[in-house]
Amino acid sequence: MEKPVEDPQHDGRGVLYPASLPSFHRLPPPDAVAHLVRWFWIPEWDLAPGRSSRQHVISFPASNLVVEPGFVALAGPTTRASHRDLAGRGWAVGALLRPAAVRLVTDAPGAVRDDYLRLDLPDLHAPVVAAMISDQPREDRRDRAVAAFAGWLAARGPSLASTDEAALLANAMTDLIDSDPEVVRVEQVAEHLGVSVRTVQRLAVQYVGLSPAAMIRRRRLQEAVELLRRAPDTDLSTVAADLGYADQAHLAGDFRSVLGFTPSAYRSQHRERSTDS
Structure with missing residues (x-):
């Protein structure tokens, strides 16, 4: 069965209250990792001192690999809606993993259900952070971050031809x-x-x-x-x-x-x- 063609930027599912979102983008994966990633997602926020924004999500039934400024984490599949409180200034670069990619980061996705597990992946963290904090325009930073993330996945994961x-x-x-x-x-x-x-x-x-x-x-x-x-x-x-x-x-x-x-x-x-x- 072929993977359905989709436009991630216009798929609003998963976000319960879009009106309260910060800058948020969903970007399609490069062809080389399309069997591993459904899309990449990048929120960026800059809130006034003392203000916060609570983001409510009903996640897709999948795991996400997420790069934040200070670490990399695996967000396991969820059994309920979740939320995160944003404050100050920040960003994240996440990959909505397809099943074929899950074994790259865990042998038991059920064990990280409803969890946010930090991973020691400096070779992923460094290039994505470098892209996101560069002096390039925002769109270029996002594109470079996705390219770095996809490059890590392509080097670590199996090609489509070799995927079991x-x-x-x-x-x-x-x-x-x-x-x-x-x-x-x-x-x-x-x-x-x-x-x-x-x-x-x-x-x-x-x-x-x-x-x-x-x-x-x-x-x-x-x-x-x-x-x-x-x-x-x-x-x-x-x-x-x-x-x-x-x-x-x-x-x-x-x-x-x-x-x-x-x-x-x-x-x-x-x-x-x-x-x-």
Whole structure:
């Protein structure tokens, strides 16, 4: 299965309150590492003294490798929404890893679930930091940082031709779950890939760190958030039906278990934040 063509800069999924974002860019990976990275993301902020900005995220079901000014970290797959408080001046350069890249940084992605683990990777940290603190214009700095990050991955990771079949199948599984709204059950994933349900479950555990059912739920929640943001007056029962939920109660249950609030509460909060921005 081919990787779907996407425009990361215009994919707003994952961010709960875009109006409160600092400067934020998603950049496509170079072809040489497209089997390892879905996209690179770069936030930059410069807040007045005493001010802070809380960023709420419902992450994609994947791991992220992140370079910050002082360290490199692996953000493992998450089971719930998360947030980070920004203050002062700063930046980060992250790579949303595809399953084929996860083994470069951990043999057990499930072990870093909901964790932010610092890694000793000076050969990645140094060139990315050098790019981000250079005197070049912002766009050039971002491009150079992505090139340095991609170069590290290309040197450390396997080429597409040498990537093992299981890793590529895990990539295909993730692409399918994320891109096909008709896929709402693990059995459908197995059927599309021509493998058993047990194989799908094994791939998800070994290369993602979440169950395939959790991955499907995450996509549907991200889509629900997008729908509520783009069309806030849409009836919640219609949103639930459009996303394949049995009823509105099931949608609300997923919201509460992952986000900690109901769809109605999210809609209200989004309106308030958009008005205040």
